[in-house]
Each structure stands twice: as C-alpha cells, then as structure tokens.
Amino acid sequence: MADTQIFSGAFAEPVLAAQSVFRTVMDCMARPGTIGTIAATARPPQPLGVAAGAVALTLCDHDTPVWLTPQLARSKLPGWLSFHTGAPITGEKHEARFAFVEKEAVLPGFALFSPGTQEYPDRSATLVVEVDSFEDGRPLKLSGPGIRDEAVIAPQGLPDTFVALAEANRAMFPRGVDLILVAGDRVLCLPRTTVIKNREA
Amino acid sequence: MAPGVNQIPSDIAPERRREAMGLLAKATRSELEQAWAALPKRPEAEPVRGPETGLVMVRGRIGGGGQPFNLGEVTATRASVRLQGVVGHGQALGTDGEKARLAAVFDALLQLPEHAPAAERLLAEIAERIEGEDTRKARETAATRVDFFTMVRGDD
Amino acid sequence: MYVAVKGGEAAIANAHRLLADRRRGDRSLPSITIEQIVAQLGLAVDRVMAEASLYDRAIAALAIRQSRGDMIEAIFILRAYRTTLPRFGYSVPVETSRMLVERRVSATYKDLPGGQLLGPTFDYTHRLLDPSLLRDEQVEEPLQRDGEQEPVMRVSDILAGEGLVEGDGELPAGHVPGDLTREPLEFPMARDLRLQALARGDEGFLLSLAYSTQRGYGNNHPFVGEVRMGEVEVELDLPELGFAVSLGRIQVTECQMITQFKGSVKSPPQFTRGYGLVFGQNERKAMSMSLVDRALRTDEFEEDVVSPAQDEEFVISHSDNVQATGFVEHLKLPHYVDFQAELDLMRRMRREHDERSREEPGDDTLEAAQ
Numbered sequence: 001m002a003d004t005q006i007f008s009g010a011f012a013e014p015v016l017a018a019q020s021v022f023r024t025v026m027d028c029m030a031r032p033g034t035i036g037t038i039a040a041t042a043r044p045p046q047p048l049g050v051a052a053g054a055v056a057l058t059l060c061d062h063d064t065p066v067w068l069t070p071q072l073a074r075s076k077l078p079g080w081l082s083f084h085t086g087a088p089i090t091g092e093k094h095e096a097r098f099a100f101v102e103k104e105a106v107l108p109g110f111a112l113f114s115p116g117t118q119e120y121p122d123r124s125a126t127l128v129v130e131v132d133s134f135e136d137g138r139p140l141k142l143s144g145p146g147i148r149d150e151a152v153i154a155p156q157g158l159p160d161t162f163v164a165l166a167e168a169n170r171a172m173f174p175r176g177v178d179l180i181l182v183a184g185d186r187v188l189c190l191p192r193t194t195v196i197k198n199r200e201a
Numbered sequence: 202m203a204p205g206v207n208q209i210p211s212d213i214a215p216e217r218r219r220e221a222m223g224l225l226a227k228a229t230r231s232e233l234e235q236a237w238a239a240l241p242k243r244p245e246a247e248p249v250r251g252p253e254t255g256l257v258m259v260r261g262r263i264g265g266g267g268q269p270f271n272l273g274e275v276t277a278t279r280a281s282v283r284l285q286g287v288v289g290h291g292q293a294l295g296t297d298g299e300k301a302r303l304a305a306v307f308d309a310l311l312q313l314p315e316h317a318p319a320a321e322r323l324l325a326e327i328a329e330r331i332e333g334e335d336t337r338k339a340r341e342t343a344a345t346r347v348d349f350f351t352m353v354r355g356d357d
Numbered sequence: 358m359y360v361a362v363k364g365g366e367a368a369i370a371n372a373h374r375l376l377a378d379r380r381r382g383d384r385s386l387p388s389i390t391i392e393q394i395v396a397q398l399g400l401a402v403d404r405v406m407a408e409a410s411l412y413d414r415a416i417a418a419l420a421i422r423q424s425r426g427d428m429i430e431a432i433f434i435l436r437a438y439r440t441t442l443p444r445f446g447y448s449v450p451v452e453t454s455r456m457l458v459e460r461r462v463s464a465t466y467k468d469l470p471g472g473q474l475l476g477p478t479f480d481y482t483h484r485l486l487d488p489s490l491l492r493d494e495q496v497e498e499p500l501q502r503d504g505e506q507e508p509v510m511r512v513s514d515i516l517a518g519e520g521l522v523e524g525d526g527e528l529p530a531g532h533v534p535g536d537l538t539r540e541p542l543e544f545p546m547a548r549d550l551r552l553q554a555l556a557r558g559d560e561g562f563l564l565s566l567a568y569s570t571q572r573g574y575g576n577n578h579p580f581v582g583e584v585r586m587g588e589v590e591v592e593l594d595l596p597e598l599g600f601a602v603s604l605g606r607i608q609v610t611e612c613q614m615i616t617q618f619k620g621s622v623k624s625p626p627q628f629t630r631g632y633g634l635v636f637g638q639n640e641r642k643a644m645s646m647s648l649v650d651r652a653l654r655t656d657e658f659e660e661d662v663v664s665p666a667q668d669e670e671f672v673i674s675h676s677d678n679v680q681a682t683g684f685v686e687h688l689k690l691p692h693y694v695d696f697q698a699e700l701d702l703m704r705r706m707r708r709e710h711d712e713r714s715r716e717e718p719g720d721d722t723l724e725a726a727q
Binding site: 082 | 444445446539596
Binding site: 253265274275 | 410439444500501504528532548552553595597600601632
C-alpha cells in the first residue's frame, strides 16, 4: 500500500539541494552550451534520469503543469512528481510549463508546446530532454546571447530534425520554448535565443 | 528498507482514515505529544517529506452554493513519515511542524494492527473534546436567539 | 529617470532602532503578547487576515505587534510573508450552509428556520464608553441554552422555493476560477475573480462604495437576506490518497444581499443577489462586499454604468490597500532629480512668460478676451 517508489527519492536537504540545482541550471541557461554538473542527488522512478529528476524537484511546483512522454506517464513518475512537487500532470502539451522526455524517446515537435504570448513570453514551456551523452554526437554550432563568438556541442541522441525544430522555434522570438538537455548527472541549456546550426565537418 | 517492513498494514477503510486525519488536524499539539509519550513502544518514524509550511487557497462559492471562487489563502503545514513500513501523512492549518509530524505518525500507527488501538484512543479523546467545545458554543449562541412575541394593543 | 544616490545607511539603521524603541514603548509596562492580541484584539486580527488574504491568527497578531497597530502596514507584512511560502493547492469550496453558526440574522424574515441568532455583536450596545474596562474586572461567563436541532436554513433557499430570486452565481461550463495571485488582472473580469479581489479589498474603500450605492450612486434597493458568521471546514484533496481531508476550521462571515430587479429583455422581474464572504468576523466588510458585488454586475442585468461603484476597473484597480499605499507613499521617497528637472522647466516657462509680457504688453488680456 505504501508505495516506496513514489514516496522516496527526493532531495535529502530540499532547500539547499534545490538552490544548488537552480544555480547550475541558471548558469547553464545564461551561457548556452556550457555543461554543468548536478551536485544534488535525486532518485526519480525509472526511466527518468537523475539530472532530469533533480531539475523536476527544483523547478516544478503546484503552478506548473507537467507533460510526460507516454512511457513516463505509465511509470511511477506522475505520483512521484505530484507528491514531491505538487505539480499537476497534463496530457495536453499546450498546457504544460514543463515537459520531460526520457532517453531514446521520440522528441515531440516543439510547436505543440506553449510558446507563451507576445505580451507574456514567459508563459511558455521548458522541455527537459535526456540524451545519451554530450560527447561524440553530430557537432552543433551555437551562437547568440550568452555566447562569446560561438560554442560547439556534440550531444548524442537528438533526432536529425533537431536543427530545423530549433530554427523554427527561434523564429518566433520573443515567443518559443526553452530546452534543458540532460545526460546522466550533467546538464546543458539551449534557450530560445540561441541560434543552432549544423557545423560543417 | 525500513525496519519491520514485513508487518502487514491493516486494511483501514478510506472513509475512516479520512475521518481520522480530520481529527488529527484538529488535535492540539499537547494532545498529540501526550499520546505519543504514553505509547508503551514508540517505533522510529523516518521523515519522507517535510514538515513543511505552505499555503492552501481557500475557495468559496458564489452566492454560497454557486461556482467556486478563490477567497484567500490559509497557512498549512504537512509532514509524511515512514514507520514500520507504512507511510503516514499529517496536515493541519497553521505553522506547527511538530504537530503535523506527530499527526503523520498517528496516521501511520492507525494503519498498523499493533498500534491501531492506541491511535483510536487518541482519536476518541480528540473527538470528545471537539464535541464538548462545539456543544458549548452552540448553547452559548442559542442563548442569544431572539424570541419574538407580539404585543396586542387596544380592545378587540 | 532614476539616478542612484548613495548615503543614509547610518540614518536608516538608527531610524530602525528608534522605531523598535517606540514600538516597545514604556519598558516599565509588560510587553503585549501574541496570545493577548489574538484573544483581546480579535477583530483587528480578523481585519488584517481578510485584507492580507492570509488566514493565520498568530501570524496576523505578530504583524500587528510589529507594525505598532498600523493595520495596512501589518497587512503589507503578511502579503510579503505569504510570498515566501509554497502553494499546496486549492481547497474544496467551503460549505457555508454547513457552518457552525455563531451568529445569523436576517432582515427579510422574522421567523425563519434556525432563528435570529445575535451572537457576539456590537448591535444594540449603546456605544457608551465603559469605565469598568479601565480596570481588569471579572467578566461573566456567557449564558447557555438548549438549541433547537433544526438546521440554520439559508434565506436564499427560502426565496428560491417561490422562484422569485436568482440562483447562486453560475458561470459558463468549464470555467476555471481565476486567481489574481497567479495571473495579472485583465478587464473585464468574471465575477469569481471580482469576488476574490473584493474579499481582500480595503474595508474602508468598500464601505464607502457600498454607502454610495445606497445614496443613489448605483441604483440599489438592498435588503440583508442574511448575515451569518461561524466556522467552516477547510478540506484539501490529497492526490497521494485519492480523497480530501479536513485541515481544520476557519471562521468566516457571509452576507447574502437581496436587491429588487425590475426585469429586462433577458430576465423576468425578480430579486437579484450580491454576495460577500470574508475571513474572520467582519460583517461590515461582508455587507459592503455584497453591495459592491451586486453593483458591479451591470453586464448581467443590462444596467448602465453611471456610478463609481459600478465601474469594474475603477473599483477593482483601487480596492487593494497594499497597492494603494505603495503608490501613494512612494511619493515621499527621493525624487530629487525629477524635481530638479521640473524646477528647470518651471523657471524657463516663467522666464518666457515674463519676456513675452514685457515685449507685448496687453497681449495676455487680449488672449483672455478671445
């Protein structure tokens, strides 16, 4: 009756851990392409990764509807999120403030999520997407605010359409979604302001 | 794994648990502390969540029975503990973390056959106190009820 | 334009220390306790809770003590405090029909189920200063009497039986109650959001507006269907358990105001209603709220907006005393640079004016004549 997976696995020191994760995510968001390490330990139900779990505990709350991929929605994650963060789970992508996509899941189209409005661009979704690794993938060239000249990342596990998706997202500025990529305990942010291009080999 | 996890929790009916949680929310801190101190065996309660204080937005209904609207917030404190393999939840208005934690402990104890009778005794005590207070208040209010009488003037 | 000017740190620190001293006052007197404020200045506590939109007697009393009894300052402190707390959720709507009634009066029916229960009221007191309160005299215990077991029926249900009164407020299906603590205000707004704003509105402001409707600025002819005060259960859904549990009780005051309505194209002649619901014991506020609620329903009844109390943007934008005090009181903060610019402008205008009148004497009078 007591569901161990739902009730356990949150931060041991909720305030300090959330502050530390917030700081890491904020720094990475301010400097797109920088890889940060999540220092706090979260043990979310499988198949969500540890960094994604820590981001969820830090950023989600009662006011942020969360969308989950079909596989995550079938896992213990909805109960875990609800108990530890109070976040409501929604099946409607456009209602979500956060979306979680586990490793190897199909990345949903960005356009289905809320890009905010022209008056309130902050009412947009943030997508937390887990990839296989931040190394040895197809190199991507980043430029834009927070990046001196340009940065190069090579995440593994993003679909081929990723650059096109990101370009369409960028075109809506100031509206658009923001991305947090996670791999293991590491995190990398791609806000809507970042221009993402394939780097010629 | 928590100690004593093999103990089978009693199959407490949701309606009884709901009622019990409502009573524990209305318990005073000292009622809970005394009942805890009086237990012959005090199992260890491991924190699962909280105690944490937050806000609940209280809703009313337009016209008293119509569509809901948000009236204003109230402070509330909640805690969850794991005790001998079962999870107990405590929540009450106000900011008293220890009260919420003890309420969670008794919610857990109520689910364990070994401890349920002690928890039930506490619940009966709380219910009796509340009933006494409510009755006294109702009787005090009743004493301020207006008894109208009609004055008849002149001859018929 | 804003220009940063540094300085004043020592003065500010010393002013705060002086404030703490004045707050404490004469050290030969005992310090007032939070428990004493809750128990003996309960209506001040209730008012702070209502206008702060935060129900917690101990914390409201602390804020009153900290603010030296300045109510708006205490409300401000509570508003700031609430921003530090996470939101657990929305309660199940409180059921005022199941209230543990401590007072209930109706001005429309003399004999009604449940009766007229005066409760702890200032009504019928003579408002004469009571010198016995100068001393700490013994106060008698209240009398008790067996109550009747009949439920305290809602007056609106009595009238509804005849079909002469509109129903409780309905909104379109699927309407999600607005929450002004979460989304910025936009006009026009639905009635639910207006009621939330009014419930936290300044009592004095709402009282004046309510009074204005009675004096003809809003075309109302109201009756108090009933005012009731007492405790209601606050229940919260616990998703981890799948049911709602009681968190305890809060005291609220509710007013059902009934107003004659001649009818329109859409609706037959009937009584319409204004609704007031306020934290704590405060029927002045609940009554004012219900009058203003009714006045603001011009859209629903095809009434012309001719008075301030009917103007939603005017009423709702100015009812919050924390917002109001912030904007009024900010005027005392340094505006040195702003004013310097104004001063320069004024000097130039005066110089030009003086030059003009020297060059063309009589020109002013000519303009005036034109």
